[in-house]
Amino acid sequence: MQIPDYKDVLAAHERIRPWIHQTPVLTSSYFNERTGAELFFKCENFQKAGAFKARGATNAVFGLPQESLAAGVATHSSGNHALSLAYAAGARGIPCHVVMPHTAPQAKKDAVMGYGGQITECEASTSAREAAFAELQARTGADFVHPYNDPRVIAGQATCSRELVQQVSELDVVIAPIGGGGMISGCCLTLTAIAPETAIYAAEPQQADDAARSLKAGRLIADDAPQTIADGLKVPMKDLTWHFVREHVTDILTVDEQSIIDAMRLVWQRMKIVIEPSCAVPVAAILNNPNVFANKRVGIIITGGNVDLERLPWQ
Amino acid sequence: MQIPDYKDVLAAHERIRPWIHQTPVLTSSYFNERTGAELFFKCENFQKAGAFKARGATNAVFGLPQESLAAGVATHSSGNHALSLAYAAGARGIPCHVVMPHTAPQAKKDAVMGYGGQITECEASTSAREAAFAELQARTGADFVHPYNDPRVIAGQATCSRELVQQVSELDVVIAPIGGGGMISGCCLTLTAIAPETAIYAAEPQQADDAARSLKAGRLIADDAPQTIADGLKVPMKDLTWHFVREHVTDILTVDEQSIIDAMRLVWQRMKIVIEPSCAVPVAAILNNPNVFANKRVGIIITGGNVDLERLPWQ
The missing domain is CATH 3.40.50.1100 (Rossmann fold)
Structure with a gap:
């Protein structure tokens, strides 16, 4: 197992810069009032190909x-x-x-x-x-090129949280959805190196909660083909991503399907951006756990915006 | 009839600054390739209350x-x-x-x-x-406070194109949807004062084309209750907005309902932003008239993002 380090992140950022966007960070007075937190949405739905990947x-x-x-x-x-x-x-x-x-x-x-x-x-x-x-x-x-259990991929995903830390100072928390764990591993890689005070949370569908169960059990649990509206989060962690999650993630919060759909719809309605169900998972986790996030500066990775517009979950 | 001038726009901008967003300008390599133009989307869907208004x-x-x-x-x-x-x-x-x-x-x-x-x-x-x-x-x-035929309102809307001109240099064209004509009048007010080389186009649904017919006839024609998916564009011009349109608008392009729906869906899908049918009207006009816009730098006013997510027109 080859574990990437922060030098790999710096090299990745130089290598990919001509081919990716530095995505914007959006804020929402509605969500700030609703949650009592200061939320910073890192909008990878605006990324090339529509996602942080x-x-x-x-x-x-x-x-x-x-x-x-x-x-x-x-x-x-x-x-x-x-x-x-x-x-x-x-x-x-x-x-x-x-x-x-x-x-x-x-x-x-x-x-x-x-x-x-x-x-x-x-x-x-x-x-x-x-x-x-x-x-x-x-x-x-x-x-x-494995979707997440690949040191090159994790180093690339880690450039997202590097940008976020450069765009927004003094984040108390960064939260991202977890499926296979590539984005979360990238957050761990970056934040432990350049923002070690920032806590790292993951959010996961209750119906695909193998990462949360893994963290609790202290060993890697991998479900085959769980069912959730958050179709990007059905895959299990593997050795490399589990390494980062086990070492550096503070907690993995789980949310039910209806909370995911409601949060997705609310982001579309209030922020006027198209986000996938997967990125609604951390938003739902924040809405459902105000005690964890109130009065904190929270970065949320909005992972992507690729949805079938003909098949929206609230219709 | 009290006609606002550019000093009113400057005063308006100072007055409203604490209460509105300076909205971002987005670009899209997809739409640039598709149209052969360089498009700059002024995103008033991110404005307070979800629209330039x-x-x-x-x-x-x-x-x-x-x-x-x-x-x-x-x-x-x-x-x-x-x-x-x-x-x-x-x-x-x-x-x-x-x-x-x-x-x-x-x-x-x-x-x-x-x-x-x-x-x-x-x-x-x-x-x-x-x-x-x-x-x-x-x-x-x-x-x-009339929705558009009011000098205070027109001076306020004019701050949008003022921001756009400050954000993007050397625009050949600015295009916006026309209903009552408040936004277009604001564009006329600003652009004639600070960017007189920039041509001003309006776009209108074929099924609510009273502004296009007015411009062609040289006199104000006002339909009562036309039917179009672009619900913000059903209202007719009035004396004050007609004054600006008659004096300064180069052309008013009309588009059919299906083109509006297709353009709206394409913006959601490709740019990951939620826009109303009304703002898809100029996008459709550009897609349908490549000869008018190719090789030009075109600012498009994306007027708002308030839609009923339960009733999307392509469903």
Whole structure:
């Protein structure tokens, strides 16, 4: 297990800068009044390819050695990592192969193909996905860029919290959703290095709470194919992300499905931004746990904005 | 007819600054590639009360003399002006009475009441609205703040294009939707004073094209209660706004309903921002008329983001 360090984050930030946005930080007087906290929304829904995953993917793709370029890259992903890898591969002009569950939102499939990515569909379980991927990789010889359990990807995601710390001073807390744990691991990597006073919280759907149970049990628990509206958060942690979570995360708060939908709708309505269900999970966690966050300066990673506009959860 | 001038815009900007946001200007590589133009989206959907109308309303409310405060303000509005006047009156702590068509989106009614405004409902036609309002005003003695045909309101709206010109240099064109013409009049007021090289375009639904027909005919034509998805654009121009449009608008482009819906959906999907149908009208006009806008630097006023999330037009 190769654990990335903060020097890798600095190198990643230099490498990916031409290919990603420095996303804005938004505030909302409504949410501040409602929560009693000072909230800073780091808007990765405005990121290239619509999600923070462009950071890790471009870091992996633009760090590839010359001899790997012809075979290109490959991955399996519930959506945003696939988009982002296709975006990054398209930017470098190399092939990109993606295994996606057939249940992934059509908007994400269309976007992968729009960037020139090639999709192989599979069943929705983690095990089915990994089997389909093994076949693909054997056939193409492409470099596997794991959606989160990859030091290049984690170093790339870590540039997000680095920007946030540069944009907003003296944060008491940073909170992000947790699925596989790539973003949270990146937060751990950055914040322990340059903002060690900032507490790191994760938020997770109750219906896919393997990370919360892992933290409580002190050992890695991985569920296969849990069901939640937050489709980016169905995947389990792996050894590398579990390392960061176990070492540095203060707590993992879980929220029910209705709270996720309500929080998502409220952000759309009040802040006029399109966010995915996954990023509504930390917002719901803050709304449901005012005692944890009141009177604190809280950075929230808004992880992405790729939703099927035809299938909104409150309709 | 009292015609505001640029000194009124400067005074308005000073007066309203504590109560409004300087909204950001967003760009989109997708829309730039798609249109061949360089587009700058002035995001008044992020404005207080969710629309540019907060500018004109706060200018009127905070300019009121002491002796008018007890009776407060009153208006009739298809929605955003009502919200904005309620917001401004709430900020100054004075009463706000609003006549609204019963067909106005529930989200707008709720928001007016949330700011402390008092609603009187009426039928959806302009004539019915004006009759209900006359009764209300006689009863309360409140100061009438017209949604657009008011020099205080136009001077306030004009601060939006002033910000835009300060944020983005050398615009070839500014385009905004036209309903009653308050925003467009504000653009005329500002741009003729400080950016006289910038052409001013308006965009209008084909199904509510009285402004386009007026400009072509050279005389004011006012339809009563046209039907369009762009509910903010159903009202007709009046003498003051017609003065600015006739004098300074290069052209008024009209677009069909499906183009409005498609453009709205595309902005949500690609830019991850929530915009109303009204602000999709200029976006649709640019997509439908590439010959007019290609190779130009184009500022687009995104007028607001107040939509009923339960009733989206593509569902």
